[in-house]
Amino acid sequence: MSPAILVTGGAGYVGSHTVMTLLERSDNSEYEIVVVDNLTNAYRSDGEKKPEPLKRIEEMTGKNIHFYDIDIRDKEGLNRIFSSHNIECVIHFAALKAVGESVEKPLEYYQANISGTCTLFEAMRKYGVYKLVYSSSCTVYGEPEKLPLDEAHPTGRGLTSPYGKSKYFCEEIMKDLCRSDPKWMIISLRYFNPVGAHKSGRIGEDPSGLPNNLMPFISQVAVGRLKELLVFGNDYPTIDGTGVRDYIHVQDLAEGHVKAIKLFKQTEFSGFHAVNLGTGTGYSVLQMISAFEKASGKKIPYKIVARRAGDIAANYADVSLAHRLLGWRATRTLDDMCRDTWAWQRANPAGFRS
Amino acid sequence: MSPAILVTGGAGYVGSHTVMTLLERSDNSEYEIVVVDNLTNAYRSDGEKKPEPLKRIEEMTGKNIHFYDIDIRDKEGLNRIFSSHNIECVIHFAALKAVGESVEKPLEYYQANISGTCTLFEAMRKYGVYKLVYSSSCTVYGEPEKLPLDEAHPTGRGLTSPYGKSKYFCEEIMKDLCRSDPKWMIISLRYFNPVGAHKSGRIGEDPSGLPNNLMPFISQVAVGRLKELLVFGNDYPTIDGTGVRDYIHVQDLAEGHVKAIKLFKQTEFSGFHAVNLGTGTGYSVLQMISAFEKASGKKIPYKIVARRAGDIAANYADVSLAHRLLGWRATRTLDDMCRDTWAWQRANPAGFRS
Numbered sequence: 136m137s138p139a140i141l142v143t144g145g146a147g148y149v150g151s152h153t154v155m156t157l158l159e160r161s162d163n164s165e166y167e168i169v170v171v172d173n174l175t176n177a178y179r180s181d182g183e184k185k186p187e188p189l190k191r192i193e194e195m196t197g198k199n200i201h202f203y204d205i206d207i208r209d210k211e212g213l214n215r216i217f218s219s220h221n222i223e224c225v226i227h228f229a230a231l232k233a234v235g236e237s238v239e240k241p242l243e244y245y246q247a248n249i250s251g252t253c254t255l256f257e258a259m260r261k262y263g264v265y266k267l268v269y270s271s272s273c274t275v276y277g278e279p280e281k282l283p284l285d286e287a288h289p290t291g292r293g294l295t296s297p298y299g300k301s302k303y304f305c306e307e308i309m310k311d312l313c314r315s316d317p318k319w320m321i322i323s324l325r326y327f328n329p330v331g332a333h334k335s336g337r338i339g340e341d342p343s344g345l346p347n348n349l350m351p352f353i354s355q356v357a358v359g360r361l362k363e364l365l366v367f368g369n370d371y372p373t374i375d376g377t378g379v380r381d382y383i384h385v386q387d388l389a390e391g392h393v394k395a396i397k398l399f400k401q402t403e404f405s406g407f408h409a410v411n412l413g414t415g416t417g418y419s420v421l422q423m424i425s426a427f428e429k430a431s432g433k434k435i436p437y438k439i440v441a442r443r444a445g446d447i448a449a450n451y452a453d454v455s456l457a458h459r460l461l462g463w464r465a466t467r468t469l470d471d472m473c474r475d476t477w478a479w480q481r482a483n484p485a486g487f488r489s
Numbered sequence: 490m491s492p493a494i495l496v497t498g499g500a501g502y503v504g505s506h507t508v509m510t511l512l513e514r515s516d517n518s519e520y521e522i523v524v525v526d527n528l529t530n531a532y533r534s535d536g537e538k539k540p541e542p543l544k545r546i547e548e549m550t551g552k553n554i555h556f557y558d559i560d561i562r563d564k565e566g567l568n569r570i571f572s573s574h575n576i577e578c579v580i581h582f583a584a585l586k587a588v589g590e591s592v593e594k595p596l597e598y599y600q601a602n603i604s605g606t607c608t609l610f611e612a613m614r615k616y617g618v619y620k621l622v623y624s625s626s627c628t629v630y631g632e633p634e635k636l637p638l639d640e641a642h643p644t645g646r647g648l649t650s651p652y653g654k655s656k657y658f659c660e661e662i663m664k665d666l667c668r669s670d671p672k673w674m675i676i677s678l679r680y681f682n683p684v685g686a687h688k689s690g691r692i693g694e695d696p697s698g699l700p701n702n703l704m705p706f707i708s709q710v711a712v713g714r715l716k717e718l719l720v721f722g723n724d725y726p727t728i729d730g731t732g733v734r735d736y737i738h739v740q741d742l743a744e745g746h747v748k749a750i751k752l753f754k755q756t757e758f759s760g761f762h763a764v765n766l767g768t769g770t771g772y773s774v775l776q777m778i779s780a781f782e783k784a785s786g787k788k789i790p791y792k793i794v795a796r797r798a799g800d801i802a803a804n805y806a807d808v809s810l811a812h813r814l815l816g817w818r819a820t821r822t823l824d825d826m827c828r829d830t831w832a833w834q835r836a837n838p839a840g841f842r843s
Contacts, residue, residue: 249603257600
């Protein structure tokens, strides 16, 4: 059997772009791609076997993706996948990810994100698969003690949402796993703020309901799905009073995952490594609006409203470890992020349902 | 149906003493007692339906205990219990608890202690049961920043074992649960070092394998099951160089749980409350040895060996909140703890298998 990469949550936003990048690049052609996704955050047309993003990726690349509509908490389902493919490593995206919703539904978040992850790890161990790339978040740092945030910054302090805690807890579990058995090789990628879309405009971010994140909110205003953008607070101690974040192009992010997998080939590598993925530069909400207006040629009406509970003023990454360890660096600019988001949104005003 | 208290892990050490206390005291006679235990840390004789500690409690009290040999991760099993009884509140002891073992088997610990607890909470919510007493530990404080430890001391920092982290994670999950829904009433009892046994000498601590904790180690040496006690380090900055802990009689601890349940009757109570259960006084290993020698009339040979990784020099509780909130205070002395441990150990040299 050919070696395979298992991508959990591979039909979601970052997951699908990573699958696309894996299939686009000829140096990964040795691998089969196996996706498991319970379709919580991915659209599938009636009567179709595969979710829409994966269908489009297959069309664009001419390659096949093995797809399983299974929840990672389903032990038997995972056994079926691991016994049907020669899985060499796992990229684990599958998780619930809406910060606000997690406050309303903590049990659902902990069960999906913690129990699900532990069940996946048990299956990996059972089938002798010890190589893992984990989808973590800068949320684990809580309120920054200093900027830029490097990987030595304390984690887990003052976390305000079950979502953020679930990412932190998973990192702690993975550290313990690596301490218990040196066979584990785990890279936890701490994403800053993923935005943008594949340059084809055929796959992109497709949030259900009102977007929680700035970029899809802006682009849905630009395309006319929403009337105006809400800007949560303009009295932060930042360049223009609005929140500053380290936005990173999802294609750069996807390439970070591919680089992480290459690291597994180095036999001296083992244990748990947390690595920031960002550009290292922060932009404010108003700067984003302005860049998006330039890219789209559309005016983005916005209204300043109260700060959201739990939001911080600014964060951006120290990205030197990603360069040193993975040989990776973000190459796409804010203008690229806006252009590609707009291309996706314009071509797919209602997301994958378009 | 009569109201019932569900005790998870009710056949274990602290669980069985709490069940005994609930059944002994006439003011709890309105309640049926339902125990769920997967028998990981409880002995059941061949051919018997109920584990030995529960059988003995039934003999001593003349009362019936409903027993289910079910793992709390078994959703259907929990549904069966909740639909068969009129459960009013839950005392949740069920967990894996060996610090050293947890370092070897982190996944097993996280699955049992986190996934198990979340599955229990889902069942409680499903059946409209929102009152919970949780079995927590002073381990959540990590290395003390100051002594005595009060409940405002930071938790979760520098925890060295998956066991300790699992207790901390569960506390965070319960806080989030209470924030998400004001119906929840949760008291998390942070035990210091439970020792001793019921005064009858018929139930007590019965560790499988080499004891991890000091008191059962001492008593097994006293009864001749072990040759000598290992004392891990005598160069700590304490009264005699050996580790200092806040030992608390398991009967005092059990009474703390009963007091917590009484608090649920106060309608103004809601949310998450963490409460220390200790005596407020620390004793060193050498002080414990000496007290046990006095109680048992036996010489306890011991050998000083290297410190254990992760052990701290000293801890003891500020117990004022327990008194204020629960009207509870430990009443039993170190001599009581040693006397009752010895009575149990002498009458049951091989524990419940005797």
